[in-house]
Amino acid sequence: MSGETFQPADAAGVAAKLKWANDEGLAVSVHGAGTKQSWSARAGRTDVVLSTLGLNAPADHVPGDLVATVSAGTSLDAVNDVLRRERQWLPLDPACSNRATIGGIISTNDSGPRRHRFGTPRDLIIGIEIALADGRIARAGGRVVKNVAGYDLSKLLCGSLGSLAVVTSATFKLAPLPPVSATLVASLPDARSAGALAVALGGSTLTPSTVELQSPPHRLLIRFETSPRATERQVAAATSLCATHGAATEVLTGQAEADAWIAHERRMADDAGTIVKLATLATDVAGMLSRVETLTAEHGIGYTAAGRAALGVIFVRLAGDPGSHDAIVGELRREAAARRGSAVLLAAPPGLKERLGAWGPNSDAVPIMRAVKARFDPRGTLNPGREPWEPGPS
Numbered sequence: 001m002s003g004e005t006f007q008p009a010d011a012a013g014v015a016a017k018l019k020w021a022n023d024e025g026l027a028v029s030v031h032g033a034g035t036k037q038s039w040s041a042r043a044g045r046t047d048v049v050l051s052t053l054g055l056n057a058p059a060d061h062v063p064g065d066l067v068a069t070v071s072a073g074t075s076l077d078a079v080n081d082v083l084r085r086e087r088q089w090l091p092l093d094p095a096c097s098n099r100a101t102i103g104g105i106i107s108t109n110d111s112g113p114r115r116h117r118f119g120t121p122r123d124l125i126i127g128i129e130i131a132l133a134d135g136r137i138a139r140a141g142g143r144v145v146k147n148v149a150g151y152d153l154s155k156l157l158c159g160s161l162g163s164l165a166v167v168t169s170a171t172f173k174l175a176p177l178p179p180v181s182a183t184l185v186a187s188l189p190d191a192r193s194a195g196a197l198a199v200a201l202g203g204s205t206l207t208p209s210t211v212e213l214q215s216p217p218h219r220l221l222i223r224f225e226t227s228p229r230a231t232e233r234q235v236a237a238a239t240s241l242c243a244t245h246g247a248a249t250e251v252l253t254g255q256a257e258a259d260a261w262i263a264h265e266r267r268m269a270d271d272a273g274t275i276v277k278l279a280t281l282a283t284d285v286a287g288m289l290s291r292v293e294t295l296t297a298e299h300g301i302g303y304t305a306a307g308r309a310a311l312g313v314i315f316v317r318l319a320g321d322p323g324s325h326d327a328i329v330g331e332l333r334r335e336a337a338a339r340r341g342s343a344v345l346l347a348a349p350p351g352l353k354e355r356l357g358a359w360g361p362n363s364d365a366v367p368i369m370r371a372v373k374a375r376f377d378p379r380g381t382l383n384p385g386r387e388p389w390e391p392g393p394s
Contacts, residue, residue, distance in 0.1 A: 007051040011168035019135025030162040032101035038347040044385030072103030091118040109159035113210040122158035127171030164376040178225035186247040195286025198309035213309035280341030299324040
């Protein structure tokens with residue numbers, strides 16, 4: 001990263017810097033806390049670095065409506081510290097939530113294990129304020145859940161990797177804090193059994209907040225967060241379902257539960273090795289994991305997997321000799337494509353992402369994405385090279 005760094009304190013300051021850079025033909029790299037800087041193709045030219053960390057005004061919380069408007073430079077944990085005073089929270093749990101900013105979470109549409117129940121930022125956002133490359137400030141959506149004016153614009157910015165506009169604040173629908181939590185840990189003999197159990201849980205009448213995979217060893221972390229009586233009943237029902245799939249189970253509560261989730265997050269919390277995000281149908285998770293096991297065994301390396309098993313979203317970290325990762329990633333992309341899924345390279349040793357590309361083969365949607373980029377940022381000022389497609393012709 002190079003270039004002079006600016007840290008405006010409000011939306012007007014962001015807009016003024018963007019207009020200046022746009023008029024001067026300068027490339028702007030937008031940064032929050034930097035927890036997911038690897039989640040894109042290699043960055044292009046950077047003349048100016050625009051930090052959003054100065055956008056940290058207090059949250060505007062309306063408890064009666066279960067909504068809050070929060071600044072883009074505030075960390076998720078800081079936001080939830082405020083919301084908890086009214087027994088509410090923004091139900092997102094990505095890694096590094098003590099540092100990850102609201103703007104960065106929107107930009108990457110990042111979530112965590114509780115995506116199983118609450119969805120992604122795109123599902124929770126109801127309003128947004130953005131600074132455009134030409135210096136204009138735009139707002140969409142509203143501060144009540146039923147207001148859908150501009151709703152699509154709010155969703156459009158989720159996952160745009162800062163390539164369309166700079167998010168300065170956003171409004172989200174919230175959830176009440178659950179009074180009780182318990183996690184059922186189900187241990188299974190192989191990846192295929194874990195995948196089958198995840199599908200069964202997803203198709204049941206149970207309402208867990210997570211169905212999270214760990215592999216190896218092959219386990220599901222099934223979390224229930226509701227009233228004490230409902231939690232007890234759901235854990236009992238889930239235990240019976242796990243038994244029919246040959247799973248050994250253990251119930252965690254209190255500090256043991258908290259420690260288990262901290263350890264789970266650490267499995268994928270840094271960028272060491274090569275990290276591939278696999279997205280398939282939930283029914284294909286077992287097959288994809290079996291393929292990972294086979295490929296890593298053939299190349300004599302280890303792997304670690306974690307993710308939303310009942311939603312078909314799995315993160316795989318490849319260890320060992322990076323020279324073998326090219327072939328493995330290539331095979332996983334072919335396997336995922338055959339299942340109408342994808343394999344995105346989130347992090348990789350030097351050179352690997354340049355050789356293979358972050359996103360894999362461009363899809364039919366790329367011309368539409370490029371047209372949207374041209375409409376929002378015709379001069380290519382914002383985050384050049386980090387757009388969610390591979391460079392070059394589609």
